[in-house]
Amino acid sequence: MPSKFLRCILFCFGTLCLGTGCCYAGAQTAVHGVVVDSDQRGVPGARVLLQAGTESGQVTCDGNGHFDVRLTVAGDLRYQAQAAGFAETRATVRDAAGAPDYLLRISLQPVADLAQITVTASKVPLAAEASASSTVSVPQSQLQMTAAATLDDKLRQVPGFELFRRTSSLEANPTTQGISLRGLGSTAASRTLLVNDTVPLNDPFGGWIHWNEIPALAVERVEVARGGGSDLYGSSAIGGVVNLVTMPPQPEIQRLDFNGGYGGENTSFGNALWTGGARKFSALAAAGILRTDGYILTSPSQRGPVDVRSNVHYENGRVEIARALGPGSAVFLRGNGYNEARSNGTPVQTNATRLWRYVAGSDFTVAAAGTFALRLYGTDEGYRQSFSAIAPGRATERLTRLQRTPAQEVGAAVQWNKSFSAHWTLLAGADTRDVRATDREVPIAQGRANGVSDTSARQRETGVYVEALFDRGPWSVAFSVRGDRFSNLDTVQKILDSKGASTIKSFPDRNETVGDPRLGIVRRIGGNIALSASGFRAFRSATLNELYRTGQVGQETTLPNADLNSERATGAEGGVLFELPAHNTALRASYFFT
Numbered sequence: 001m002p003s004k005f006l007r008c009i010l011f012c013f014g015t016l017c018l019g020t021g022c023c024y025a026g027a028q029t030a031v032h033g034v035v036v037d038s039d040q041r042g043v044p045g046a047r048v049l050l051q052a053g054t055e056s057g058q059v060t061c062d063g064n065g066h067f068d069v070r071l072t073v074a075g076d077l078r079y080q081a082q083a084a085g086f087a088e089t090r091a092t093v094r095d096a097a098g099a100p101d102y103l104l105r106i107s108l109q110p111v112a113d114l115a116q117i118t119v120t121a122s123k124v125p126l127a128a129e130a131s132a133s134s135t136v137s138v139p140q141s142q143l144q145m146t147a148a149a150t151l152d153d154k155l156r157q158v159p160g161f162e163l164f165r166r167t168s169s170l171e172a173n174p175t176t177q178g179i180s181l182r183g184l185g186s187t188a189a190s191r192t193l194l195v196n197d198t199v200p201l202n203d204p205f206g207g208w209i210h211w212n213e214i215p216a217l218a219v220e221r222v223e224v225a226r227g228g229g230s231d232l233y234g235s236s237a238i239g240g241v242v243n244l245v246t247m248p249p250q251p252e253i254q255r256l257d258f259n260g261g262y263g264g265e266n267t268s269f270g271n272a273l274w275t276g277g278a279r280k281f282s283a284l285a286a287a288g289i290l291r292t293d294g295y296i297l298t299s300p301s302q303r304g305p306v307d308v309r310s311n312v313h314y315e316n317g318r319v320e321i322a323r324a325l326g327p328g329s330a331v332f333l334r335g336n337g338y339n340e341a342r343s344n345g346t347p348v349q350t351n352a353t354r355l356w357r358y359v360a361g362s363d364f365t366v367a368a369a370g371t372f373a374l375r376l377y378g379t380d381e382g383y384r385q386s387f388s389a390i391a392p393g394r395a396t397e398r399l400t401r402l403q404r405t406p407a408q409e410v411g412a413a414v415q416w417n418k419s420f421s422a423h424w425t426l427l428a429g430a431d432t433r434d435v436r437a438t439d440r441e442v443p444i445a446q447g448r449a450n451g452v453s454d455t456s457a458r459q460r461e462t463g464v465y466v467e468a469l470f471d472r473g474p475w476s477v478a479f480s481v482r483g484d485r486f487s488n489l490d491t492v493q494k495i496l497d498s499k500g501a502s503t504i505k506s507f508p509d510r511n512e513t514v515g516d517p518r519l520g521i522v523r524r525i526g527g528n529i530a531l532s533a534s535g536f537r538a539f540r541s542a543t544l545n546e547l548y549r550t551g552q553v554g555q556e557t558t559l560p561n562a563d564l565n566s567e568r569a570t571g572a573e574g575g576v577l578f579e580l581p582a583h584n585t586a587l588r589a590s591y592f593f594t
Helices: 004-008 138-146 151-157 544-548
Strands: 028-036 049-054 055-060 066-074 079-081 089-093 100-107 133-141 193-197 219-226 239-246 255-263 266-276 279-294 310-326 329-343 350-366 370-390 397-420 425-447 452-472 474-497 503-509 512-525 529-542 551-553 557-558 567-580 585-592
Touching: 066 350, 133 138, 133 151, 133 585, 138 151, 138 219, 151 219, 310 350, 452 544, 474 544, 474 551
Parallel strands: 028 100, 193 239
Antiparallel strands: 028 066, 049 055, 049 079, 079 089, 133 219, 219 239, 255 266, 266 279, 279 310, 310 329, 329 350, 350 370, 370 397, 397 425, 425 452, 452 474, 474 503, 474 512, 512 529, 529 567, 551 557, 567 585
C-alpha cells in the first residue's frame, strides 16, 4: 500500500462502471474517465491508481479531472482512493476480465476539512502541506460571503495582501492598481503577477492590474502565492503570484446563477453565469456590471470647487467553448471583454479602458509521455486619460494633456509534466509574449493643442523553465529554474511642435538575459505539522510605460527613463504550518527576507 507521503498528493478513485459486451481474460484495457466532486466539477491533478494481479497503473488527472491508463486486466481489479477533503474509498472488482475499454465517472464525497487543500500556483497541483511556498487558496464561496463588491477588496482578507496606496479599484486611477506582497509595493507597475490559466493579466503597456476584467461568478477560487515566483512565471513575480482559477464549462449539467447588490454611495452591481453542454461540446457565458457614484477623495478641510466624486462604471463578459477529443483531451476557445469609465476626482481628470482578451488552447494526456498543455493568447487594449493642473485653493483647473495608448499583445505557452514514479514528478515548459504599443500625448496650452508626442515601441520576453518535485515519506523537495531573454525593440519617438516642425528620435534596441532558480524543502512532523524553507531569485523588467512615457497621478509627475534595467530580488523564507483538519483550522507562521 502507498506510504505516508500520499497524504500530500490528491488521490482519487470511486466506483468502477463496467461497459456492456463480452470480456476476454488477459486483454489489454484502456481505462479512462473523469473524476468529479459533489458539484460535478473535475478534480484537477488527482492521481488514479489501479492494480490487476502483478500489474499496476497510475496516472495524474489533467486540469479538467480526466485520466487515461492502459493495463492488462485478468481477474480481480483493485483500486484505492485517498484524497484530502474526501472520504477514503477502497474496493475490489471481482473477476474483471479484460475488455476493450472501461469508461469511468468517479464522484468523490467531501468530508469536513480545510477549504484550501490543494494549490496550483506552482503549476503542479500540491497539497498545502507539501508546498514550501506560503500559499492561501480562497474559494468562491468565501469570496461571495465578503461584503466588498470588487475582487481586490475581497482579497484584503488574505494575510500579507495589500493594495498599492491602499486604494480600492472602486476609486483608484487604473495606473495605480497593483498588489503588494511581502512588503514589496508597486510603482506604476505591480511587483506581483496576476495570471489566469498561465496567461498573464497585468496590463501589457504599464504592468498595472485590471481587477474587474473577469466576471465574479466565473472565478472559482483565487490562489495567493507569497514570495518570488519568477522561477516559473518570469517577469513581475518578485512579490509573488496571484492565480485566478476560473470555472471550466460543465458538459454534464445545466447551471444558471445570478447575484447582485446595492449599497452606499449609490453603488449597485449584478453578475450572471450560465454553463452547460451536449455530447462532446460544452460552453460557459458570464457577465457582470457595476456602477457607483463614489466619493470625494480630498479631505473636507482641503476641498475646493473642482473636487467631485471619484467614480467608476464598468461592464465585463466572458465566453468559453470547449470540445472533448477523448479521455483527458480537449480543445477550447475563450474570450474576455472589459469596458470601464472613470472620474478621478475632478471634472477634467477622467480615463477609460476597453480591453479584449482571447485564448485558445488544448490539454491532453498521452499515457506513456505525460500531460501536455498548450496556450495561444492575445490582447487588444485601448486606454485614454486626461490630465489637469489645479490652481491654489482648488477653485479652478485647466486641461494640460491628453493621452491615447493602444496596445496589442500576443503570446504562447506550452507545458509538460509527468510522474516517473510515486516519488518523482518532472515539469518543463516555455512561453513567449510580444507587446506592441503606441503612446500618443497631446500637450494643451491655453485650451489648444500644443504639438504631439507619438512614441511607438515593442517588447518581447521568452523564457524556458524546468521543475523537479520529490515527495517521499516526511520529505518534499522542489527545485526549479528559469531563464528569460528580454528585449526592447523598434522604439521610435516622433515629436511635432506647435509650429508644425517634426523631430524623430530612435532608441537603440536593448536585451537582457536573466536566470532565476528556486529551492524549497518541506519536512512533515507527525500528522499536523510541516516545517518549510526556501530560497529564490526573481526579477521584474521595466514596462513601456516606465521607459518612454511621462506619468501623472493627481499633481505627481513621473518622468520616463529609457535606460532602466530590470529589478532583481534575492529572498529566503522559513515557516511552520500547523493543521487541525477536524476543526477546519490551519495556522502558518513565516519569516522572510528579500
